[in-house]
Structures are given as C-alpha cells and as structure tokens.
Amino acid sequence: MLYSFFYFVFGIIFRLIYRQQIYGRELLPKQGPLIICSNHINWRDPISVGIAMPLRYKIKFMAKKELFSNPALAFLLKRAAFPVDRDKADFGAIRQAFKVLEEGGVLGLFPEGTRSKTGRLQKLQEGTALIAGRSGAPVLPVLVVGPYRWGHPLRVIIGPVFHIPAMDYKKRGERKAQLEAGNRIILENLRALDPAAGSE
Secondary structure, three states: OHHHHHHHHHHHHHHHHOOOEEEOHHHOOOOOOEEEEEOOOOOOHHHHHHHHOOHHHOOEEEEEHHHHHOHHHHHHHOOOEEEEOOOOOOHHHHHHHHHHHHOOOEEEEOOOOOOOOOOOEOOOOOHHHHHHHHHOOOEEEEEEEOOOEOOEOOEEEEOOOEOOOOOOOOOOOHHHHHHHHHHHHHHHHHHOOOHHHOEO
C-alpha cells in the first residue's frame, strides 16, 4: 500500500515541479525478472526511475546502507530498497539481489556506485555486470537527464533490454576480464540513449 501511495504522490509532484518526461515506455518488458540499470546524477534518481516504470514492477533498489541508519527513513526504504555496504564486497546484498531476480522481481541498480558531479557517466563498479552475468536476467538501460530544477524538463530515457554474456570463469584472470567486458556492454547501452551524456 505504501509503495502504491508514494508512487502516485511522487508521480504528480515530479510532473508538476520537474516536468518529468518519459521516453521509451513501449520498450518495457511486461514482467520480470529484470535488472533496471540507470546512471546516477542526484539523490532523487530512484524516485524518477521508479515512477517512470509501471506500478506493477514494484522495484527493489540496492541502496547505500547509510540511508538505513535513520529508523523512520529505514521503515519507508525497506518497502522499495535493501542496503549495500559500498566499502566492501557485500555478499549479503548480492545474495539479496539474486533472490529478487529468482522470484521474478525487478531489481534497480546504479552501477556507477555514486552520484556523478558532472552528469557524465563515470567508471562502473563490478556489481551490476556480476549480477547480470551470473543471473542471466535481462538488463533495461535507463538514463536520467537533468537538471532537477524548477521549469527545466527532466528526461527519463528508456532503452531496449540487453543481456550480459553468461559468466562462468574458472581460470585465474577470467573473472576480471569478463566483468570488464560486461561493464563495456552496460556503458555502450547507456551512452546510446543520449550520446551527450558521454563518459568522464
């Protein structure tokens, strides 16, 4: 109930304040499992991406653990997110991500790991490529193009789904090579949505 309530409330607010415009909704799969892979320019991005998707998706975002330190905020966040420790390899968060996908859910990830100060795409962390390559779930690229400013249209651009090749590394060095290849595929698909976004 809370997810649906905030979905509609924020949908109205973002259309009025940020004039949010959504492109590519015709490319959305009807159901999961699905990994939504978005750039990250502002703390409001999970809201922008969430309300750009159908309500039936009920996305579970991976969010930094610091956000869950406030009990009241954690109560709300747990309806749409689960924590990840960005300072280490958080295998618990990765297992939770696989569980969401195994249950046919929709997982929301920001592969840059932190907000871009310039709005341009940054170097990607390995987590998204790992989860996509090991799970086999399709990846939906999403690009949020700001700024978040009154009167300036905020664009959310959705692209066609793609897959990361299955990862089955057995030899020393294969893991790194496969993850780097996966990250290149993710970056290419994000850049294709708006070449102006570029990379740092």
